[in-house]
Every structure is written in structure tokens, then in C-alpha cells.
Amino acid sequence: MAHLDIPGLLKDTKLGRTAIVSSFGAESVVLLHYVVSVLPDIPVLFLDTGKHFPETLAYRDEVADALGLNLQVATPDSSLLEKEDPYGVLYGRDPNACCTIRKTFPLQDAIAPFDSWISGRKRYQGASRAALPILERDGEKIKINPMASWLESDVRAYFARHDLPRHPLEANGYPSIGCAPCTQPVAAGDDQRAGRWAHMPDKTECGIHLGPDGRFVRSAQDRREGE
């Protein structure tokens, strides 16, 4: 791991108002436990798309209780949903539009009051993350990647050391967990994100990361990443 003083960085007042954005997926609890041990009251933003597995919502509540999280749930605009996705099946016809309504717009609103936000991305998660910095500019905000230099073995060790709860679907073959209609289990040895939008081979990203110009991006390079 890098020798940067990450706890000191997280407490740096230059970061202004900071929040964590968490999907409460398979590895999320590690970031949450790590950051909350430094910043106990930090807001934890969860995008409730209305399409999550019930197991994810139960796991979110379990983790929030266990860690005493300051959980804040963002939801899609109901009038927009009524207009654009009245039957709740837009994901099948136009998943990019569905992600925009259910993830991108709510995230924009949720992080608006903050100057910086924390992501759990790591360099080992793919070639396009190989040079992931600890700090990066994200439009007008700063994005902090405190686990950028962690190895997969570091994550496993952290789970064990702190006896953290596992997402219940992980044991059923879901190493990457998003919305239920767009997530399938994967075979042993497959890419961790092979089960995300498996019915849409040209889409593998959820679109919650901002580009340098402050706009939300869905680049081909980032499609293997997501939250």
C-alpha cells in the first residue's frame, strides 16, 4: 500500500464537506468500516434505484446498524419515473436512460451539498484503474480513492481482521452486485463484473463517475468499473 497518511488525508479540512457514496455491494463494507473509523459521522449516500435486490437493502441496514452509519438514501424523481418509466421496465429497453434517471440524476442531487466524495475503487479492479490516484478532480469536486493502492489480498485480510459481514448474494455467485434486473451470477474464474448487464454486452458501467469537465461519463474504458 502507498505510504500516504490516508487517515490524515481524510481529516484534511481542505476537502471541505465530504461524503461516501456506497452501493453496499460485495466489498463496500471494507471502505465504510475504514473511513468511518476515521470520520464517524460522515454521511453515507446510497442510491436506492428501486431495483435493488431485497438482500442488498437488508444488508445495507445490517451494515448501517453494525457500523452506526449516518446513512442518507437518495431516490429517483418520482414524477420523472412516472413519465419515463411508468411500468418500471425501462432497464430492458434503454438501460442507459434507466441508469440516468435512477442513478445519475439522484447522485448529482445527493452530492451537490458536498465538496468531495469518497469512492472504494482500487487499482487491481482493471487496466483502466491501474494508475488510479488517491485524489482526483471530479468536475468541481474532489474524489478520494483511499483504497486505490489496496490489493485484493488486503481486502480479504481486512474482512477477516474486522470480522465484517458479507453480502448474502456473494456466496451465490455474485461477486459484483447492482440492480436485480441487470445483475446475474457469474461462473468461477469469470470476470467479476461479467454478470452486470449481461444481456447488454456493450454496457458494463453505471455512469456515476464525473469526467474532468464535471459531466457524467460512460466511457468504454470505464464500462468494466461502475460503483
Ligand code: SF4
Ligand atoms: S442498473 Fe439496470 S435497473 Fe439499475 S438503474 Fe441501471 S438499467 Fe436501471
